Amino acid sequence: MSLVSAAIKEVKKTTCVKTTTCYMCACRCGIRVHLQDGEIRYIDGNPAHPLNKGVICAKGASGIMKQKSPARLTRPLRRKAGSERGAGEFEPISWEEAFSILENRLRKIRAEDPKKFAFFTGRDQMQALTSLFARQFGTPNYAAHGGFCSVNMAAGMIYTIGGSFWEFGGPDLERAKLFVMIGTAEDHHSNPLKIAISKFKRAGGRFVSINPVRTGYSAIADEWIPIRPGTDGALMMALCHELVRTDLCDREFLARYTNAGYLVNVDPASDSEGLIACAKAEDKTNPFRRHDQLWWDLSSGRQVQNHSDGAEPALEGEYRLAGGTPVKPAFQLLRDRLEECTPEWAADITGIDAEKIRALAREMGRTAREQSFELPIAWTDSWGRKHPTVRGNPVAFHAMRGMAAHSNGFQSIRALSILMSLLGTIDRPGGFRHKAPFPRGTPPVYARIPNSPDAVKPNTPLAGAPLGFPAGPEDLFIGPEGEPVRIDKAFSWEYPLAVHGLMHNVIGNAWRGDPYRIDTLMLFMANMAWNSSMNTAEVRRMLNDKDEGGEYKIPFLVVCDAFESETVAFADLVLPDTTYLERHDVMSLLDRPISEFDGPIDSVRVPVVPPMGECKPFQDVLVELAGRLGFPAFVNKDSSRKFKDYADFVVNFETEPGSGQGFLIGWRGKDGDKALLGEPNPDQWKRYAENNCLFHQPMPESIQYMRNWNQGYHEWAQQMKLRRHPDPIMIQIYAEVLQRFRLAAKGKGPSARRPPPHLKSRIETYFDPLPFFYVPLEVQCTEKEKYPLAAITQRPMAMYHSWDSQNAWLRQIHTHNYLFVNPRTARAQRIADGGWMSVESPWGKVRCMARYSEAVEPGTVWTWNAIGKSPGAWKLAPDANEFTRGFILNNLISDRLPGPAGGISNSDPITGQAGWYDVRVRISRA
Amino acid sequence: MTTKQLALVIDLNVCVGCHACVTSCKEWNDGGSAGPLSDMNSYGKDPTGTFFNRVQTFEVGEFPDTETVHFPKSCLHCEEPPCVPVCPTGASYKRAEDGIVLVDYDKCIGCGYCAWACPYGARELDPTEKVMKKCTLCVDRITDELLPPQDRQPACVMACPTNARLFGDVHDPESVVSKAIRERGGYALMPEWETRPANQYLPRRKTEPKA
Amino acid sequence: MKPAWSVILLTTQIGAAQGLFLLVFLLNIFKTPPREFVLVSCAVSLGLLISGLIASFFHLGRPERAWRAASQWRTSWLSREVIVLPAFMGMVALYGLLIFFEFEKNISIWVGGVAVLLCLALFICTGMIYACLPFLQEWRSPLTLVNFFLLGTASGLTLSVPLAVIAHPQFVGPLALGAFALAAVAWAVRIASLVRNARLRPKSTMASAIGIAHPRIVQKAQGFMGGSYNTREFFHRRPDLLVRAVRWSFLLLLFPVPAWLLGWGGGSLATFIAAFALQFAGLLAERWYFFAEARHPQNLYYQAAS
Numbered sequence A: 001m002s003l004v005s006a007a008i009k010e011v012k013k014t015t016c017v018k019t020t021t022c023y024m025c026a027c028r029c030g031i032r033v034h035l036q037d038g039e040i041r042y043i044d045g046n047p048a049h050p051l052n053k054g055v056i057c058a059k060g061a062s063g064i065m066k067q068k069s070p071a072r073l074t075r076p077l078r079r080k081a082g083s084e085r086g087a088g089e090f091e092p093i094s095w096e097e098a099f100s101i102l103e104n105r106l107r108k109i110r111a112e113d114p115k116k117f118a119f120f121t122g123r124d125q126m127q128a129l130t131s132l133f134a135r136q137f138g139t140p141n142y143a144a145h146g147g148f149c150s151v152n153m154a155a156g157m158i159y160t161i162g163g164s165f166w167e168f169g170g171p172d173l174e175r176a177k178l179f180v181m182i183g184t185a186e187d188h189h190s191n192p193l194k195i196a197i198s199k200f201k202r203a204g205g206r207f208v209s210i211n212p213v214r215t216g217y218s219a220i221a222d223e224w225i226p227i228r229p230g231t232d233g234a235l236m237m238a239l240c241h242e243l244v245r246t247d248l249c250d251r252e253f254l255a256r257y258t259n260a261g262y263l264v265n266v267d268p269a270s271d272s273e274g275l276i277a278c279a280k281a282e283d284k285t286n287p288f289r290r291h292d293q294l295w296w297d298l299s300s301g302r303q304v305q306n307h308s309d310g311a312e313p314a315l316e317g318e319y320r321l322a323g324g325t326p327v328k329p330a331f332q333l334l335r336d337r338l339e340e341c342t343p344e345w346a347a348d349i350t351g352i353d354a355e356k357i358r359a360l361a362r363e364m365g366r367t368a369r370e371q372s373f374e375l376p377i378a379w380t381d382s383w384g385r386k387h388p389t390v391r392g393n394p395v396a397f398h399a400m401r402g403m404a405a406h407s408n409g410f411q412s413i414r415a416l417s418i419l420m421s422l423l424g425t426i427d428r429p430g431g432f433r434h435k436a437p438f439p440r441g442t443p444p445v446y447a448r449i450p451n452s453p454d455a456v457k458p459n460t461p462l463a464g465a466p467l468g469f470p471a472g473p474e475d476l477f478i479g480p481e482g483e484p485v486r487i488d489k490a491f492s493w494e495y496p497l498a499v500h501g502l503m504h505n506v507i508g509n510a511w512r513g514d515p516y517r518i519d520t521l522m523l524f525m526a527n528m529a530w531n532s533s534m535n536t537a538e539v540r541r542m543l544n545d546k547d548e549g550g551e552y553k554i555p556f557l558v559v560c561d562a563f564e565s566e567t568v569a570f571a572d573l574v575l576p577d578t579t580y581l582e583r584h585d586v587m588s589l590l591d592r593p594i595s596e597f598d599g600p601i602d603s604v605r606v607p608v609v610p611p612m613g614e615c616k617p618f619q620d621v622l623v624e625l626a627g628r629l630g631f632p633a634f635v636n637k638d639s640s641r642k643f644k645d646y647a648d649f650v651v652n653f654e655t656e657p658g659s660g661q662g663f664l665i666g667w668r669g670k671d672g673d674k675a676l677l678g679e680p681n682p683d684q685w686k687r688y689a690e691n692n693c694l695f696h697q698p699m700p701e702s703i704q705y706m707r708n709w710n711q712g713y714h715e716w717a718q719q720m721k722l723r724r725h726p727d728p729i730m731i732q733i734y735a736e737v738l739q740r741f742r743l744a745a746k747g748k749g750p751s752a753r754r755p756p757p758h759l760k761s762r763i764e765t766y767f768d769p770l771p772f773f774y775v776p777l778e779v780q781c782t783e784k785e786k787y788p789l790a791a792i793t794q795r796p797m798a799m800y801h802s803w804d805s806q807n808a809w810l811r812q813i814h815t816h817n818y819l820f821v822n823p824r825t826a827r828a829q830r831i832a833d834g835g836w837m838s839v840e841s842p843w844g845k846v847r848c849m850a851r852y853s854e855a856v857e858p859g860t861v862w863t864w865n866a867i868g869k870s871p872g873a874w875k876l877a878p879d880a881n882e883f884t885r886g887f888i889l890n891n892l893i894s895d896r897l898p899g900p901a902g903g904i905s906n907s908d909p910i911t912g913q914a915g916w917y918d919v920r921v922r923i924s925r926a
Numbered sequence B: 001m002t003t004k005q006l007a008l009v010i011d012l013n014v015c016v017g018c019h020a021c022v023t024s025c026k027e028w029n030d031g032g033s034a035g036p037l038s039d040m041n042s043y044g045k046d047p048t049g050t051f052f053n054r055v056q057t058f059e060v061g062e063f064p065d066t067e068t069v070h071f072p073k074s075c076l077h078c079e080e081p082p083c084v085p086v087c088p089t090g091a092s093y094k095r096a097e098d099g100i101v102l103v104d105y106d107k108c109i110g111c112g113y114c115a116w117a118c119p120y121g122a123r124e125l126d127p128t129e130k131v132m133k134k135c136t137l138c139v140d141r142i143t144d145e146l147l148p149p150q151d152r153q154p155a156c157v158m159a160c161p162t163n164a165r166l167f168g169d170v171h172d173p174e175s176v177v178s179k180a181i182r183e184r185g186g187y188a189l190m191p192e193w194e195t196r197p198a199n200q201y202l203p204r205r206k207t208e209p210k211a
Numbered sequence C: 001m002k003p004a005w006s007v008i009l010l011t012t013q014i015g016a017a018q019g020l021f022l023l024v025f026l027l028n029i030f031k032t033p034p035r036e037f038v039l040v041s042c043a044v045s046l047g048l049l050i051s052g053l054i055a056s057f058f059h060l061g062r063p064e065r066a067w068r069a070a071s072q073w074r075t076s077w078l079s080r081e082v083i084v085l086p087a088f089m090g091m092v093a094l095y096g097l098l099i100f101f102e103f104e105k106n107i108s109i110w111v112g113g114v115a116v117l118l119c120l121a122l123f124i125c126t127g128m129i130y131a132c133l134p135f136l137q138e139w140r141s142p143l144t145l146v147n148f149f150l151l152g153t154a155s156g157l158t159l160s161v162p163l164a165v166i167a168h169p170q171f172v173g174p175l176a177l178g179a180f181a182l183a184a185v186a187w188a189v190r191i192a193s194l195v196r197n198a199r200l201r202p203k204s205t206m207a208s209a210i211g212i213a214h215p216r217i218v219q220k221a222q223g224f225m226g227g228s229y230n231t232r233e234f235f236h237r238r239p240d241l242l243v244r245a246v247r248w249s250f251l252l253l254l255f256p257v258p259a260w261l262l263g264w265g266g267g268s269l270a271t272f273i274a275a276f277a278l279q280f281a282g283l284l285a286e287r288w289y290f291f292a293e294a295r296h297p298q299n300l301y302y303q304a305a306s
């Protein structure tokens, strides 16, 4: 130690510091990489970064060990002729060989039937590029991981309030007084949420966590409310019931900013039953969306177009329109719906005392009302009314996969969104706040997906975006018989609002040839032979299964990964990617940027060390392939390549020629003096690199709040091409979009499209325009007595999915996983703490070790996700604990549920969200 | 008592058990001037290695009245450090100028006796270098004049996302740590041994609903 | 604690060596045994001291730096031991040489006297290494010192019996009787310390370890899963049954078995050697148990992986 100071000086002299963006997880913190003689010595948080403000997490601080992982892929690999998929026997090939294999294969597919190329990406942060690639290729078969991740959260909230938790918005804990966190273990906003929660607690805020398990964030909650998995919908409904019953709703907010006062046709005989009555006035602001719905004006006692001057909408009652049509305000329908949803009713379902539910509702309602405040920020709403202040009702929520990853998640999350709306906390200080590019429409209708098979044509880009937001049966991507066009059946009658696709269906569907066979499956950054598949063992079998002709049922599998994952072993062709410290990346406003409440922020990664071995950034591979295959957006008129590599692409690509809109918003324009829009700037990368790898564009205060209805914001957003139209984004207390599907199922409504008979009642049941609670599909078809327990997983803070067991430091923290069981539950089965046990679902059985825990609801067992590994993967020794003692729960989760027409995906019937947390199990001593 | 005593104060009220302090400590001390810190069986069975800081989890009470407590622990830099006088070589010492308890790796013979003498399990014998190691309070950061002043803090403190780790001079009544101890009821671990740990812990604090 | 063989061997061997030396020195003053007996005893004692010292090196991570351990005699009992042990060895050697060269008795008595003081100091140092640690409550007792002293001297005395058979048969009877008596006392005191330790209430509890006043605190995760220095060094990780078996075996081997061999074994060299060997085996078991029995409070922090 006496040598310390001399040594410091020695080290310092040769150290240089570069900033970039972390990707040990999807949070995207700013980091400083300290290099000595080109070697990485130390990585810490970048204090100048708005997201993490200098802090880092366990994973981020272990980045150096990922760089040193023995499991790194360093050369393109081809499966050895004659070896089985899964055996992981490869021969190295050159990049030129790899490119020519891909080019030839893809060129042929593109010329014959582009659908036969399926391109799915996992924890991808470059969907702006990957989706462009797929679209330009002409295949509809593209999606990222959202469908198995948290699409229920995205869709449930976007269809209701025009934005969502996840990466699109969040709780304003700086001003909240009560914070209710539901079903969240860690989430994407890792560091920022931790920073915010601790500040919130220190400022005396009250933090309530609703979760079957008490770990992580819930540990520091002032109150933990254990709940039975899959029942949050009932709790939300009961809370709404109480708020309405005790009149603790923000009626002013409901009347003006939601469709609570819109009049719904309640004539069961009408063809427009359940649709909202309109004035038939032409609305110029958005040709895709009407804004002439009717109110019942209490002051004049007549129907009027909504937001007419001086009108005061009725929220309750039943009225007759001029033509005699019986109508009710949407809020009255909600009231009717909530009538039965008493705390006692919910108590039976959720396991939470009715009294506690009442107290929670009271606390929410009273905090919102009694601690509400005004910020002296003047703004003008969409109807021209000027407001001198912005009001805050300081109750904030955050929810994630605990609500989303159930097959009733969409409706539960709608109930939550409505609860938040009843409290009047949407895009208000102290409540939920949007982040650019949100808010968008409810839903954003201009993001059009194609709606017929004709959109797929040889050698032609797809006529539309592969993913988008359907607003009715007309938007489904189906054929004349109602058959799905996409391999994952997204936007078909099976999962009409599958806005993120259903990656978890791809391998099964392709294997079954349902709806058709494909030729090439390309997976990027997804470990589908392990962590991101339900029924993992079966999926591994499918990947290796051959038809009678001896050909693989999925003929060609390309995997781009940076490490030897379980999936890599199944690949025919392996593309070695760079790590996050070796490449350019863009967290673009066209995708999922790191925006803050006060304005858009995008960020980048820049290489701080050269690629290891022959690793090549996957983006460069895509840009190269796109050039070789001659995709229109990637070649010049003379069909020469337009972009040298990804870095070049990012700078020069524009969404449309001359649009001035590109992947990055910072330092645009020839001189780099423009923001959001402007011509390409060749110096853009340099400017980002000099400025902590991010660009932040704070908006004027007057347009930071109430953005759903903020005229100034809409004008700005339209100018900046964040929104197409400056129309108000109404909160959908009553979701007419869902009713359109339901009407089709009833054989009514404006669309001629009808669901196939076997899906009719499914659509009719679940596409309820008002939120409701139903038992998750898998639970519905499981024998309760045989499988009495719910089994769930959650994220450990010090591990990212399946990919950190190769990290020498992180794996010491989580070397293998236990099943956490309440001691009462375990003792009833004579299972010892630390002892071996079996856990069995109707679909499978695994052996694991038990750990008693008082912090889990007795009807639930849980484990850390993806700690167990498959032998042979990640360059772990054959006796590594991950193999010998670890396990993954996925082996117990089914990808299919029994149902008509050969079963159906174990997913939410509305969005296709994978129902990870619906499985029921029983346990025994082993 | 009047000289400086640097220390960490750990706020259990906000620690979420994220382990950021664990790996950033490892990272700093592995790559820094006092490193490396060994890891054994890194990719094999029972991986193990030297860490100066661990985050543990305890459950208090019974369902449903359960508290889950995340509990970080590193050397507490005791004011009466039992580990120091027992050291036969003088490798273990407490710095007069700031109270940091350190090990001189060049003098240590790896006898392990100081670890026996620490009731807190804060020391680890590095299995590769065979000398005793432990939290240095990042003495090579906090005293490094070449670092910008705002970086002269322990690695774990800078890493902690909840700011659950406060750093400062507990002998200076005006320091953040002294104030936190005073105002938030800071307490010492295992007071029964009179080691007078400089590091202290702030208890959980509950906010009840407003009546 | 986890028993460390190096330390077990060190303490048992030097204990016997110290006992043996004390005995010959006293005999030499009061009874003037044959020179050979004194010489052989000194040699054996020295041999045991040397092998104990060698064993102790295996306990060090960096034995090449062992010399540094002599620097902290002001505060460290270990440092003191490190000084006293070689000094004692030197004095034993010198004493042997003086006897060998038949130096003037006064001088040898003076030298021997210094050696005796060092011997007693060594007992104190060795015992204090353990007894000075406040939170190892099993060790924190004068009984630790008394035990080290009594068990060392008793085993030294038992060892002297076979040596007497070779070098001075007249002494066999009284020495055997002495060994019998001392072993009985040591045994009784050791039992007393077992009784004492069985009654100890750990001062540190889960509640004091993490500072939360609650009767039911359970660790769920120690922060790592593959083990660490703290999980390896402070707990024996042996089943209770084994620990109890060790206790019974040393209780038998320390006194009843050697006593029987000394008194009723027929008096042959072989039985006396067996008596010492078995007693020494008992001593090893006793020392193993001494470690195993000590509950280190740090273990409160390392109870569960998950």
Ligand SMILES: Nc1nc2c(c(=O)[nH]1)N[C@H]1C(S)=C(S)[C@@H](COP(=O)(O)OP(=O)(O)OC[C@H]3O[C@@H](n4cnc5c(=O)[nH]c(N)nc54)[C@H](O)[C@@H]3O)O[C@H]1N2
Pocket: A025, A026, A149, A150, A182, A183, A184, A185, A186, A187, A188, A190, A210, A211, A212, A213, A227, A228, A229, A230, A231, A232, A400, A401, A402, A403, A406, A792, A793, A794, A795, A796, A797, A798, A799, A800, A801, A862, A917
């Ligand atoms: N460290 C780390 N961070 C990550 C990831 C990672 O792997 N590691 N993954 C990232 C990804 S891809 C995602 S999608 C996010 C996910 O972020 P989270 O949604 O926070 O992740 P989960 O681990 O799925 O957490 C689900 C939580 O819901 C609870 N839960 C389960 N079922 C129910 C229920 O029915 N009701 C309620 N109320 N709670 C329930 C579980 O106990 C658990 O606490 O995290 C991201 N962040």
Ligand SMILES: Nc1nc2c(c(=O)[nH]1)N[C@H]1C(S)=C(S)[C@@H](COP(=O)(O)OP(=O)(O)OC[C@H]3O[C@@H](n4cnc5c(=O)[nH]c(N)nc54)[C@H](O)[C@@H]3O)O[C@H]1N2
Pocket: A122, A123, A145, A148, A149, A150, A524, A525, A526, A527, A528, A531, A532, A533, A560, A561, A562, A563, A564, A565, A566, A577, A578, A579, A580, A618, A793, A794, A800, A801, A802, A803, A865, A866, A889, A890, A916
């Ligand atoms: N039982 C259960 N299963 C779950 C979940 C659950 O909660 N419970 N959560 C689900 C959710 S929300 C998600 S998002 C999925 C996540 O599942 P996946 O998307 O499969 O995520 P990972 O397991 O992280 O695998 C990602 C792959 O990316 C690779 N990779 C890492 N860095 C790079 C890189 O820089 N370049 C490239 N090309 N590859 C890289 C890794 O090596 C790994 O093989 O898991 C799902 N599976």
Ligand code: SF4
Pocket: A022, A023, A024, A025, A026, A027, A028, A029, A052, A055, A056, A057, A058, A059, A060, A061, A190, A191
């Ligand atoms: S939260 Fe994610 S992005 Fe941020 S430092 Fe940790 S691993 Fe990196």
Ligand code: SF4
Pocket: B074, B075, B076, B077, B078, B081, B082, B083, B084, B101, B117, B118, B119, B120, B121, B122, B123, B134, B195
């Ligand atoms: S915690 Fe342990 S190692 Fe640190 S000063 Fe106190 S006694 Fe010594």
Ligand code: SF4
Pocket: B086, B087, B088, B089, B090, B091, B092, B103, B107, B108, B109, B110, B111, B112, B113, B114, B115, B131, B132
């Ligand atoms: S291990 Fe090193 S520091 Fe500890 S007592 Fe021994 S010499 Fe001193």
Ligand code: SF4
Pocket: B024, B025, B026, B028, B029, B052, B053, B074, B134, B135, B136, B137, B138, B154, B155, B156, B157
């Ligand atoms: S102060 Fe430094 S050495 Fe100590 S625990 Fe924190 S990071 Fe580790």
Ligand code: SF4
Pocket: B014, B015, B016, B017, B018, B019, B020, B021, B022, B055, B070, B072, B159, B160, B161, B162, B163, B164, B165
């Ligand atoms: S970094 Fe902070 S919040 Fe995370 S475990 Fe350490 S002390 Fe707790």
Ligand SMILES: [Mo]
Pocket: A145, A148, A149, A150
């Ligand atoms: Mo996810």
